[in-house]
Amino acid sequence: MLEQYNELPEGFLNAKAENLHRILDKPSLIHLKGKEPEPLFISTLLHGNETTGLYAIQKLLRSYQNGNLPRSISIFVGNVKAAEAGVRRLDEQVDYNRVWPGTHQQYLAEAHMMQQVTDIMQQMNVWASIDIHNNTGKNPHYACINKLEQSFLSLAGLFSETLVYFTTPKGVQSSAFAELCPAVTLECGLSGEKSGIDHVLHYLQSVLSCEKLSECADMNLNLFHTVARVKIPEGYSFGFEDDATINLLPEIEDYNFCELDKGTVLALVEPESSAYLQAFDDDEREVGREFFEYSEEKIVLKRPVMPAMLTMDTQVIRQDCLCYLMERISMPTL
Template structure:
């Protein structure tokens, strides 16, 4: 597998759905389109093959410029075409396309080499900003994620949503790789096919194409709700789990994804389990097991130990196995520095 690099849109690209992109793209593809301003906006889509809002949004934007010049050059990366063919996040045996970018733990896979080529190609073009477009599988509002506590990043993120999440784990993500080159953001557009998601993402892309620069003044505190991802919650591979069940080792609440972006008090139950051993893992930014600091078994219930706000809680068992159950966040002030978070 190699990176394909093009200087024009392939025929039929604007009308092709994600499942059929393999008919016109051989695999991961980087497409450069000229515009009035030379420093390109970089947009990545389909890093997860079952998240197609990014494709629909960029098609919508580009259809509007078929007979006129883009206000800014655009470099578009289309990621996991083979997984998109089957409507999957990734194929069995594939790495996650949003965990193999420079700065991550993967330094040897073919996919990591491709992402390195993408970054180096854009480095030579001095990108203006970077957008990575995703969907998620739980009930979540639209929100933006950043990897630097910086005013330009804040201004870019709040063009999409007042809800902004700062994180440094997981590593190997696109937004962190591009944060070394330009303001970068991941936008989370809710569940696939949610009404309004495609339009919201398209409006954001269009707004970024029209930006000439970023404001120099600090973002107003009342214009942004800023959160810091403190732990990733996972289910160990050897633990059987389900939702709204009673007979498995781990039984989450049936509607657990309703907790997303709600500030939960200590004692809030996540589910129940068999035995007294805590059957979930909470991993902090340093990769440390901090499960006992965030959860405990009380009776047969799994409850929170401290106030937290979940994001990306999902009931999709395949996604949980391939990635995680959720992230836990804490609200922070926009003036906070990374040093103060340690």
């Protein structure tokens, strides 16, 4: 399933995400040599409608067309078929950011491909890893890490003062590469926005200029830990128009990265429906009763939390989740 290149395929630098399949007809790993041999790994389009990473990488490489890269780069371009359709993933596909080493779905062909990519980069002595994503809801730009270590905090802190530490879901790219090198996931706001593309471009330039990551970032950071992943049970209809079993509040996206009080209303439910929200902790236990309570046909918070990735995109909610719940934590003593 994997194609490898040792130079940029013709037309790559100017291709739109929806046309990239004409240049790369399958997931591809592109190796480019730079002055420092240990490569920076960058992954993009693990979700086909999250295009900021692709366009930032194109701008970065165009700026080096007449000069050598400061460091070698290996670029993994993921779900080109979903990018053609402008969706996160096709209905018949798995999520390309749930099948990396550590996944519960290691038997899948896609998992074998991601294992191959990981093995290749381990053999190349990968220096650092950056996985670039977008949100579908209103969120600030922030960075996510899987280990609370100096080099991880530094790599993430170069992008944002807002950091999220997480250990689930399993099978994500950054978690797999965290066993090899400092790794980060960038969440860059809405797909394709110029502000997000420029932010990622500046970030990649900054990382490429670093010799030691521990010396590159200001550590005045706000750190949060994800404590639950929230899903809507398959058996219930949901929406925003007061015509479903679970009717989420239309302003729910405004709750992202706000520290919400106990009693905050998240949704209205049909009378006598017994509808509820599920929440899964780091051990994949269902812990919804710890976070939500139900009264007067409303779903309300049972304790203070901060949500992230709340969206009004119903397809994304079904394919992935409604949101993550977080709590502020102290910076580790390093």
